[in-house]
Amino acid sequence: MPAGVMLAGMGLFQGSQAAIIPVSPNDSLQQVITQAAPGDVLRLVPGEYEGNVVIDKPLVLEGPADRSAIIKGERKGRTIWVQSPDVVIRSLTVTHSGLSLPDMDAGIFLDKTATNALIENNDVLNNSVGVYVWGPHDALVQNNRIVGTTELRVSERGNGVTLWNAPGSKIIGNDISLGRDGVFSNTSTKNVFSGNRFSDLRYGVHYMYTNDSEVSGNISVDNDIGYAIMFSERLKVKDNIAFNSRDQALMMNYANGSEISGNTMVNAEKCVYFYNANNNIIKGNHFEGCDIGIHYTGAAQGNKISENAFIGNQNQVKYVGTRYDEWSVDGRGNYWSDNSAFDLDGDGLADTAYRPNDVIDQVIWRAPVSRLLLNSPAVSVVRWAQSQFPAILPGGVIDSAPIMKMPETPSLKKYKEMQ
Secondary structure (H helix, E strand, O other): OOHHHHHHHOOEEOOEEOOEEEEOOOOOHHHHHHHOOOOOEEEEOOEEEEOOEEEOOOOEEEOOOOOOEEEEOOOOOOOEEEOOOOOEEEOOEEEOOOOOOOOOOEEEEEOOOOOOOEEEOOEEEEEOEEEEEEOOOOOEEEOOEEEEOOOOOHHHOOOOEEEEOOOOOEEEOOEEEOOOEEEEEEEEEOOEEEOOEEEOOOEEEEEEEEEOOEEEOOEEEOOOEEEEEEOOEOOEEEOOEEEEEEEEEEEEEOOEOOEEEOOEEEEEEEEEEEEOOOOOEEEOOEEEOOOEEEEEEOOOOOOEEEOOEEEOOOEEEEEOOOOOEEOOEOOEOOEEOOOOOOOOOOOOEOOOOEOOOOHHHHHHHHOHHHHHHOOOHHHHHHHHHHHHOHHHOOOOEEEOOOEOOOOOOHHHHHHHHHO
16 A cells, blocks of 8 residues: 555554544535645544535545445536545445536546545445546555446446556456446556456456556456457456356457466357457466357467367357467467367377368358358368368468366356356
8 A cells, every 4th residue: 555545544644643533414524624634534424425525635534334424426527526645535435426428527536636545445326437547646446336327328327447547556356337337447557457346337347558557356247348458568467257248258459468367258259359469478268158269350460379278169269361370389279178189198188280160160250141051061071171181271270289178277266156
């Protein structure tokens, strides 16, 4: 925790003794804030307080552990607007912000000057954006329950957390639902998004131009897309879970030079969609029960893909391209549930290569109506010819060293425990 936040949380500020000020619903909260000294702790008793307050000095604003102190906004603007560094907002219910996205309305708005802000253990309910992190360094938003408004269509709602140009800021351990996106990050760096749960959203994580950052240990349930990673570089996307995604569990769109590892993606139209995502390491992930395991297109290249498990997907790989692409690294490939191979030498690797696509698959990608011919004698003859003469196979994915045992990962174990 940043040093300034630690001092505020202990009731100290810059070496002086801070006051603990009880606040009741009969008081004007804004007036109490204005009269408080830097470092004071404002302790709110249960009840409802008028919102649209501005905090322009280092303070601790906290309520009872049951979050029964409610700060209700005016249904326009920002319910709490933080303009000072070293502010703590803890154990409150914050609600009823404005609903204007262009005006950046929010339940809690952290301005550029809100360095080291700590927003924790709050209920942030029925706002536009729940917490807007607009430019401060090293803010921490953790262990909050953030529920959006149902008054608007999904496309008109705000995000659970919106983050813009906030280097070093972290979004950890929050439960976010019923907004547009769970966390939307744009033009930032060195951020951590970890241990959050996302449900009933468009995207769980929506990531744009955010480099050198981490998305780890999150859970996405019943969202259109679990994790949309776009136009970003040098990321660690690891140990996340996504299930029951309506479109894609994981999207990698122009995301480059990153490590995608230990994730479990189950039951989606596409477990993973790769579009021009280059020079990534995709290792130790679990892709199960999707219409397509990986849709690999847009000239994606330079990726190292190994030790992943492809389990029971209707199509393990949809590869759109004409190049040959090797999916094994240092003599170890991936596990394929439909690969009925042998391991006669007992080295844990299949004795023959695995090719997830053939000429017929290529035809189907280009002309879906051709599925009607899948059971025809002509298709059977073409597939027999390919098995006898591999040289006529089109370019595509080749796993030269499929592994024989399905890898078990911590995220897979956690997913099974959730079922």
